[in-house]
Amino acid sequence: MKRLRYALYAGCTAKQSTPELWKSTMAVADKLGIELVDLKEATCCGASHLRDFDAFLSMVLNARNICYAEMKNLDMVTICNTCQNNIAFVKAKLDEDAQLRLEVNEHLAEIGLKYRGTSSVRHFMYALIEDYGLDNLAKKVVKPLKNINIAPFYGCHNIRPFHIQSGFNMGENSFHPTGLDNLILALQGKPVEYAYKNRCCGFHVDLQAPKTADKLTGLALADATDNGADMVVTPCPLCQLNMDVKQKSASKAVAREIKLPVLHLTQLIGLAIGINPKDLGLEHNLVQYGLKEIIS
């Protein structure tokens, strides 16, 4: 197989509150022989908040982020759903609207850059499925996740809005997504079927409406628990933060006692392909309940 190389847009969370995401992404890529070139010039994507405040600035900054992948002749991969949402949104808009592209490029010209539209922007999860292939991944499994009930939590921004993300996630049906379930199957785990798997954790109102966020996270965790989950896995560090770091307050918000480890997708893959837990940063996860037994 041709060696896969991508420009990595790591985002701010992987380098701050979820160091385990950074560690596990690097370890998994390394073990699978995938080269990730960290985009050292990239800025924060601004999430939806910068778009709310200054939509044009958000567009120009993300166009610049894409430019650096283009200049390296690499496709971009993201490891956070919200980064994916923002950057893919900008790419889709620039590719479809020549007028907007012109205007953005006029601004980029001030710093000697030009958006061309030559690099795709995908979440690492879908790059793995599409380019590396689940069959190949299955062959690398040395520690099958047999008998572990794993609740896939997709996170909104990787699958919605369909009219943007479907161009970057192999047309995933947001009402009935299967990518993460298939990944779990490839690692020989048991995907848990539950209604909340494609719903929202509420992260984006954590500060201004914490009750809303806690309740939404709590409902999702409760639904996963009620359907027999031993753990949750998600490709989004923001969902992971809400479900892991805020698990106590989320449980309280739905009057339940929930204890469910929440892993990043790359941590789960790492365990199955035989990377040791330390290199996957498992000690950074807050909810350790039952984790040792599950992975031993």
Add this chain to the structure above:
Amino acid sequence: MEKKRITFKVFRFNPAVDDLPHYESYVMEVKKDALVLDILNRIKWEFDGSFTYRRSCRHGICGSCSIRVNGKVVLSCKENVFELTDIFGDLLVLEPQNKQKVIKDMVIDRVDFWNKYTEVKPFLVAKYDEHPEVEARVSPDEASLMLDSDICIQCANCYSVCPSVRVNEKYYGPAAFVKAYRFIVDTRDHNKKERIDIINEPEKGVWDCVKCYKCAEVCPKGVNPIEKITLLHNQVFKEGRAKNNVATRHAIGFKKSIQKNGFLDEGFLVRYSEGIFGTMKHLREAFDMFRRGKIKMPWNMPSKPKKMNEIKQLIKVASKIECRRKW
């Protein structure tokens, strides 16, 4: 024409005789061109005359016929059954749009939806002479500001899937915001500032949108409510109506942090948005995170991106507080 056998498991509830809702199954040969509304009709006509549902126009105009199929909200007079079996297989579960609000079978109480819709004043507020010399003209360019916000049929699909509505009954929800947007950009309206203040209220207004994009997926008219919600956020800033609160500082904080560091300083964002007292609320959590190596200190912060000067320059030339017509 192609046909197949499909099982419909249907939510039934008649408060006059049932203590609890239950499901009944109906098996039918269904033609390739059948719509969900055809199935509702057949259940009533061929199986049980007491089966109750709302419909009127059969043309995607009245907005009354929405139900859920396997959890997906659909306008039943527009949704093809075979397309649903392609996604969900040959067992389709029919349920009311919102089970918590059921009156009978597929009929729900939509009073909360209509109340909130009314609160955003879904009508023109203007002081014109009754018999003016010249009419209030709207140029095609001005009319295009509305985008597609005036084709909403109030089917409440977006409202019924909105997670923020689900956990906070005060939140106006996507359809009301679409309507608010429609009148805010209407050049004939004289009530712009007051309208913006209505959608700018904490708990009720746009700041409580969790950005899940669900409303964009379920609109049978392709209205994309969250696009209007983003534009409303932009309007709040452009018209100088932003209050100094956690939500607005949260939005502005992103720009400040990027300007200074290139990346988002998570600790700064919390402190800037919440203020000192607000930040104290997070101490316990922060302590847990610190113990697990999840909090960076000034001495081990990630390094700034390369070419910070480029980033600063770009922010200088590209900053615009504006409200564009299209994103």
